[in-house]
Amino acid sequence: MSGSRSRTGVHLVTYWRPRQSSADDIAQAFLKQLAEFRRRYGWMDRAACAEVGGDTWFPEKGEPTDAAKQVCKRCPVKAECLDFALETGDRHGVWGGLSERQRRDIQRARERQAAA
Numbered sequence: 001m002s003g004s005r006s007r008t009g010v011h012l013v014t015y016w017r018p019r020q021s022s023a024d025d026i027a028q029a030f031l032k033q034l035a036e037f038r039r040r041y042g043w044m045d046r047a048a049c050a051e052v053g054g055d056t057w058f059p060e061k062g063e064p065t066d067a068a069k070q071v072c073k074r075c076p077v078k079a080e081c082l083d084f085a086l087e088t089g090d091r092h093g094v095w096g097g098l099s100e101r102q103r104r105d106i107q108r109a110r111e112r113q114a115a116a
C-alpha cells in the first residue's frame with residue numbers, strides 16, 4: 001500500500017481500539033461506588049468518637065483504655081463498629097468498646113467454634 005490504508009485495515013484499527021469511557025460512564029461508576037461505600041460505612045458518621053477525636057482510642061501498649069470505652073458505651077453504632085473491627089481484623093486500639101485483647105479473645109472463640 002502506498003500511504004493509504006485499505007478499507008480492511010481501517011476496520012481492524014477501529015475494532016481493536018479499547019473502548020473509550022465517557023465522562024457520564026465514569027461519573028456513574030463513581031457514584032455507584034460512593035453509594036456502596038456509604039451503605040457499608042455510613043455508620044461511621046454517627047460514631048461518638050468522631051466528636052471527641054484525639055488518640056484516646058489508640059493507647060500505647062499498657063496504657064488504660066477506660067476513657068475510650070466510656071465513650072463507646074454511649075455510642076449508637078457500637079455493634080457496627082465491633083463487626084467492622086472483627087471483619088477487617090484491625091487489632092490496634094479500641095473498637096466497638098473492646099480492647100485489642102478482648103477482640104482477639106472473641107476471634108479465637110469464633111475460630112474454636114468454627115473448628116468444632
Ligand code: SF4
Nearest residue numbers: 047049072075081096
Ligand atoms: S464504638 Fe466504635 S465508633 Fe463508637 S465510639 Fe467506640 S470506637 Fe468509636
